[in-house]
Amino acid sequence: MKFSDFVCFEATIAELQSSRRDDVIIELVSSLEKAGQLKKTAKEEIIKAVIKRENEASTGMGKGIALPHVKHPSVKDVIAAIGKSSIGIDFSALDKQPVYLVILLISPVNNPDKHLQAMENIFKVLQQEKFRKFLRQSRNAEDIEDLLREIDENPSL
Amino acid sequence: MGKAVCEIAVEIKNMHGLHMRPAMQFVDIANQFACDISVSNGEKVVDGKSIMQIALLAATHGTKLKIKAEGDDAQKAINALQELVESRRFIDPDSYV
Numbered sequence: 001m002k003f004s005d006f007v008c009f010e011a012t013i014a015e016l017q018s019s020r021r022d023d024v025i026i027e028l029v030s031s032l033e034k035a036g037q038l039k040k041t042a043k044e045e046i047i048k049a050v051i052k053r054e055n056e057a058s059t060g061m062g063k064g065i066a067l068p069h070v071k072h073p074s075v076k077d078v079i080a081a082i083g084k085s086s087i088g089i090d091f092s093a094l095d096k097q098p099v100y101l102v103i104l105l106i107s108p109v110n111n112p113d114k115h116l117q118a119m120e121n122i123f124k125v126l127q128q129e130k131f132r133k134f135l136r137q138s139r140n141a142e143d144i145e146d147l148l149r150e151i152d153e154n155p156s157l
Numbered sequence: 158m159g160k161a162v163c164e165i166a167v168e169i170k171n172m173h174g175l176h177m178r179p180a181m182q183f184v185d186i187a188n189q190f191a192c193d194i195s196v197s198n199g200e201k202v203v204d205g206k207s208i209m210q211i212a213l214l215a216a217t218h219g220t221k222l223k224i225k226a227e228g229d230d231a232q233k234a235i236n237a238l239q240e241l242v243e244s245r246r247f248i249d250p251d252s253y254v
Contacts, residue, residue, distance in 0.1 A: 057178060061208055067177070094208070112173040113217045119177065120215035127209050 001117040002152040003125075006105075009148075010035040012141035016102070019087050025050050025068055028081045028104040035081075037145035038106070046106060058094025059143035064136070065126055071115070076147035078107045080117045082144060084136070100136055101126075127149055161192075163231040167239055168221050171246040175216035177208075179247035184208045186237050192228025194238075199223075205238075 065073025107115040194205030203210035
């Protein structure tokens with residue numbers, strides 16, 4: 001699977017306003033809604049569900065990355081929004097370090113395999129330090145889109 | 158004396174596959190043991206103690222995995238991981254979070 005198959009580049013937030021976890025989740029869900037990827041009526045429910053999931057167990061995987069996610073019946077396909085923070089967010093990450101890159105993933109209820117493929121793709125790339133560094137150095141949403149499309153074209157870069 | 162090596166084949170039996178929460182449970186248990194643990198889906202071999210690597214397997218319902226442990230407590234580790242994956246099915250078989 002490629003990033004361009006599930007990332008909504010229009011919803012990228014190159015500099016997240018908040019450094020609080022819940023507010024960051026609200027920013028990213030709202031951005032997906034504004035980009036037309038989520039139904040207005042589902043927005044509040046999705047925000048609550050993502051926060052609830054995060055309270056149960058952090059998706060802060062370490063190395064400055066968090067992958068908050070939830071399955072919701074209102075989406076037909078896996079959709080993601082990317083947010084970046086230069087100050088760092090407390091996500092109660094496994095390694096207790098602040099999070100600089102947040103990938104919010106909303107998946108349909110009935111396609112668990114596609115959700116796993118999206119996760120696989122994200123970690124395949126983010127395991128590589130150079131990509132984490134490139135992403136953190138991106139200055140705007142266009143930079144992030146260019147980088148991810150380049151990785152899509154040439155995953156072994 | 159050589160290192161103890163144990164290997165076992167398991168099948169992912171929970172409906173949603175090895176998504177993040179089950180992957181974390183797997184890694185949590187793997188890290189309770191001193192032995193090296195690797196997991197393979199036939200295509201790739203990953204470190205059983207790394208959450209990101211386990212996620213790389215994208216193991217769906219029905220996927221067969223090989224778990225290999227090397228070290229003094231290898232047998233104990235294999236038993237615990239098999240119990241998690243096949244008997245307990247990651248505790249909560251059909252919920253997704």
